[in-house]
Amino acid sequence: MRYTIHIISLIVALVGAQPVDDASLIGDLFPTEKSDDFMKNYVEVTTPKGQSYGALEKCGEGSSEGVNICVPYHLCDGVTKTVIEDGSTNGFGLIDIRFGGECEHYLDVCCGLNKKDDMKNPNVTPEPSVDPLKPTSTSTTTTARPVTSSTTMQPTPRPSSIKCGIRNPNGIDFKITGNKDNEAEYGELPWMIAVLRTNYQPSKNESLALCGGSLIAPNVVLTGAHCVANLQLDEYKVRAGEWDTQTEKERLPHQERAVIQAIIHEKYAPNVLYNNIALLILDKPFNQADNIGTICLPSQNENIDSRKCLASGWGKNVFGLHGSYQVILKKIELPMVSFQQCQSALQTTRLGKRFNLHSSFTCAGGEQGKDTCTGDGGSPLLCPDSTNRGRYVQSGIVSWGIGCGEENIPGVYANVAKFRNWIDDKLSRLNINSNYYTI
CATH class of the missing domain: 2.40.10.10 (Trypsin-like serine proteases)
Structure with a gap:
């Protein structure tokens, strides 16, 4: 099974110099098959979770009835392991997105009841207190079941001032385990x-x-x-x-x-x-x-050459009718491909030897089973900043490709560095x- 992430892959029917009307070309570029619902009808594309033995007590049942209850992870104090109602904890720890556990939902944890609280509605998540960011012209300063672990994994600290391109490789609130299918961390x-x-x-x-x-x-x-x-x-x-x-x-x-x-x-x-x-x-x-x-965005005409770039999205895992859209945001590591190498590779496809890659494009990928795909169009291609590997710069915008994850056939992206002055x-x-x- 190929573990790919995908975001609109556009199938190009531009063969040699043969004339073709725009309408038919658009039809080939954009497949008509659709997903029914972004929130409810996506298919979970992850390795099946492990099955429990059936004799294990669930949280709040049997001997734990009236003692423990399943609540969202952020309503359980990470130190006392008791329920809180204000959502003041961010629940740092590990959450397994695949293995069967004590609660029905993988983001719920088994937590001790605080006898001082009546716990009328422990599942209500309070709205966070946030301040709007107000851009101006003036300068500014820069569904599986859970198993949790007592192991603590601190998330990547966020800068105190507004800065771009800060990835959270360990996620925020918790770090997931059992992510065998390129799932991104929460908030990564x-x-x-x-x-x-x-x-x-x-x-x-x-x-x-x-x-x-x-x-x-x-x-x-x-x-x-x-x-x-x-x-x-x-x-x-x-x-x-x-x-x-x-x-x-x-x-x-x-x-x-x-x-x-x-x-x-x-x-x-x-x-x-x-x-x-x-x-x-x-x-x-x-x-x-x-x-x-x-x-972050690159400077005008900046040349980005990295083998550690990332693409992400909720698109299909395989091109065509057999592909399924992702539930959890996926990410994939891709290498940048030089313009000339990309053009030469595309000329070996049905595009033909007379195909010329336009200067507004850049390319990445070409590794078997690793690519963006249907549903990923418009999504970013990100590369580490050459001066700070903890910061990321957007090098491309997912545009089109020949299939998804074909070996030696890169995906094609709009080259963001060509448009920095325009932006x-x-x-x-x-x-x-x-x-x-x-x-």
């Missing part, structure tokens, strides 16, 4: 955005999830032009802070915003996806939270500060 990639349909109608065989994207300022999302070019502003919205699409038991809720302006590159070519980049301006900034942050210019006109995405 805080810039990840889901672009969703607003007027979702499953009867029309629509998909709620349209694309991925990245947060580059508190009120700006970077995505692919192909994701939104044919949509009205009221037809889609964006979500930040998402991780597991089938639960809301995390301590920090996801946040959604409306889009009030879509800035699509003037030279975007929908038939061949040249200059495939768009900026989404939101109705209000996302509130600052541990699971929401911005990604700065568009946002400066809106008085949005570039400090949010500048190293």
Whole structure:
């Protein structure tokens, strides 16, 4: 079984110099098969969880009845192992996303009842206290069952000032175990955005999830032009802070915003996806939270050459009808591929020897079973900053590919470094500060 993550893979039918009308080309680029529901109908694509022996007592049953109760992890004090009601603990520890345990949901833990509390509703997660980030023109300072362990894994500390590209490799609140299928840690990639349909109608065989994207300022999302070019502003919205699409038991809720302006590159070519980049301006900034942050952007024409880049998303694990969308956000490590090497590799496919890769693209991948795929379009390709390996820079935007995870055939991405000046210019006109995405 190939453990791939995937985000819109666009199947290119551009063969040699043969003429083809835009409509048929678009049909080939964007498969019509759809997922029914971003939150409820995604399929869990993980190795099956271990089965219990059936004789084990569940939490709150038998001898533990009236003594213990299953509650969301952040409502159980990590030191006293007793229930709290204010969500003041972030529950640092290990949570197994696959192995059967004492509680029905893997984000619930078996916790001791505090006799002083009546525990009327221990499952209510309080809203976190957050302050909105307000971009201005002025300078600024920069579903399985759980098994928990007493082992403590501290999350990556977040900077006190606003900084971009800070990955949380150990997650926030807890670190997952049993993640054999490239699952990202909770809060590991805080810039990840889901672009969703607003007027979702499953009867029309629509998909709620349209694309991925990245947060580059508190009120700006970077995505692919192909994701939104044919949509009205009221037809889609964006979500930040998402991780597991089938639960809301995390301590920090996801946040959604409306889009009030879509800035699509003037030279975007929908038939061949040249200059495939768009900026989404939101109705209000996302509130600052541990699971929401911005990604850094490279300087204009910066050459990024790394074998440790990351792609992420909730897209399919395998291309075609047999592929399943992901429940938990996935990540995959990919190497960058040089422009000439990528063009030569693509010329060996059905694109033919006369195919020329446009200068607005960059490439990554080419390893068997490791690629972005259907459902991942618009999502970021991230590479370590050459001067600070703990910081990440967005080198690409998922655009298209020949299948998913084909050996020696890289995936193709919009080259973000080619558009840095364009991004700065568009946002400066809106008085949005570039400090949010500048190293």
